Each structure stands twice: as C-alpha cells, then as structure tokens.
Amino acid sequence: MIPLEYFVALSMVLFSVGILGILTQRSAVRLLFSIELILNSANINFVAFNSYLRSTAASNAAVSDQYLGWAFAMIVVAIAAAEAAIALAIFISLYRNFGEISVLDIFSLAENTEVD
Amino acid sequence: MVDYLLILFVLNAIYTVLMGIGVLYSRTVIRSALFLILTLIGVANVFLFANSEFLWVIQLSVYSGGIAVLLLFAGRLTSYTEDNFEFFNSNLVMPVIVAGVLLLVLLGTLVAQIPASTGNIFTTNNGNTLLEQFFHNIWQENFGLAFILPFLSALFLAALLGSVKLAMSDDSDDYEEKPKLYPEETTT
DSSP, X not given: OXXXXXXXXXXXXXXXXXXXXXXXXXXXXXXXXXXXXXXXXXHHHHHHHHHHHHHHSOTTSOHHHHTHHHHHHHHHHHHHHHHHHHHHHHHHHHHHHHSOOBTTTOOOSSSSOOOO | OOOHHHHHHHHHHHHHHHHHHXXXXXXXXXXXXXXXXXXXXXXXXXXXXXXXXXXXXXXIIIIXXXXXXXXXXXXXXXXXXXXXXXXXXXXGHHHHHHHHHHHHHHHHHHHHHSOTTTOOSOOOOSSOOHHHHHIIIIIIIXXXXXXXXXXXXXXXXXXHHHHHHHHSOSSGGGGTTOOOSOHHHXXX
C-alpha cells in the first residue's frame, strides 16, 4: 500500500507544472494543455483519497459513499471533455477571424475590432 | 525488504512530471499534445496504483484517447507557424518564482502535516467531519449518485451542440476571405 503522501506530492508537483504553464505560455492551445494538467492533478487527489478512505472506512458504509471519489473523477473527465470541445470550437473561430491564437494578440472575439 | 510497488510508483511519478514539463517546453504544439498523451497515461498508471482499475480504463480510453484526439485537432487546425516560440523567454523568471513558491508552500504544508508517529496525515477521528456532513446532506440525499451519468451525458451533449454552433460559420462568405496559410511567403 503506497502512502497517501506520495499521491498528494505528485499531485502538487503536477499542479505547479500546470500553473507554470498557464503563467508562461502564450499559445491558447498550450494554455488548454496546462489546464488539463491541473485537472489531472485534481483527479489524482480524488482517486487517492477515495482509495485511502475506502480502505479505512467501515465496511458497512454505503456503496455511494465508498465510490464518491470515482464519481467526482468522472465528473472531472466529462468536464474536461466538454471544455476541450468548446475550446476547440472557440480556437477555430478565433483562427478563422484572426489567423492566430496567441493570447497576447487577441483582445476581442469579434472580427474587425480595433483595440487601442 | 524493498517495496517494489513504491519504487514503481516513484518512477511513474517522475515519468509523469517529466512528460508534463515536456508539454510546456516542446518545440511544436503537436509534440506538446503527444507529451500530454504520455502524461495522461502516467496519471492513469497512478490510478492503477490507487486500486482504481475502473478509472484507469476510463482515463486511458476517454482521456488519453478521445480528449487527446480533440486536443490534437485543436493544435493541428490552428497552429501554422511556431516561429515565435522561444524555449526560455525573458518573461520566464517571475512565473518560475511564482510556481516555485507555490510548490514549496504546498510541499511544506504536506510535510508539516505529517505526524512523526503514524506517517499518515488524514487519520479520521470519530464523528462526521464537515466535509462528510456536506456530502451527506447535499450530495447523497438531494441528488443521489445515480444521477451522475445522465447529468454528465446531458452536459456533454450541450457542450458538443454549443461547440458545433460556435465553430459553424454564419454564411458562405467566409470562405472567400480565408486567412492565408503561410503569410510569411507573401511578405518576402
């Protein structure tokens, strides 16, 4: 049985890598990748804590209590899928209007908008 | 007695973090997406270490399969040039400091919370914690675990319909003023 701290430490490192990506990257696609890293670190926490609490909880606990972390992890996966789909649509729309998706150069979602 | 499972976990963790750094600092977006797929596979292995085989399958098939293909499309459809990519740009110092301080604070709280006797940070004392009370009241009695999958399906369907509406062009005039694929060729 791997101690819980190892999972939490890995989750922290992955979260920090994602934060570093959000702070440094300029391409919107790479920003989306960084968000995926952060979501995965959250998922590691959900699954690790669920496994730990299931191993230590009383055996007469309800099934829905024993697998609550899995449910949240599945919610995170579905949210990530929906977010990736919407982000892909937004990126394509941006690219059609501007010809690039660098977040430093795009100030508006509308076409033909002059920004001072 | 050497704990081989622990060694495997640490190796997998190092692999996952290295691939995650490779997501940020690879040369092209496509390579970045491939590194992201490897990172997701590493995270799936972490799920396997946590005795969650079902989520391991879900992560491999849905996340590093479906979502990764979606992200590959996002990179492939939008990135025509990577000329402005610099490995270490000048703005890197402050973000590295911020992320490093964040990591140190997180790891410091983790280390400070470990009791020297047990080595476990989350020993449950008797009685319901606040979080358990919250889950019991809000989650289990009002919603129920069985509603997750229909809820997620409806959410994902709405997201897909919205993304189709977003990516759809309004009229056929858009095809006449398509952005040039390689604008640097026309400037020279």
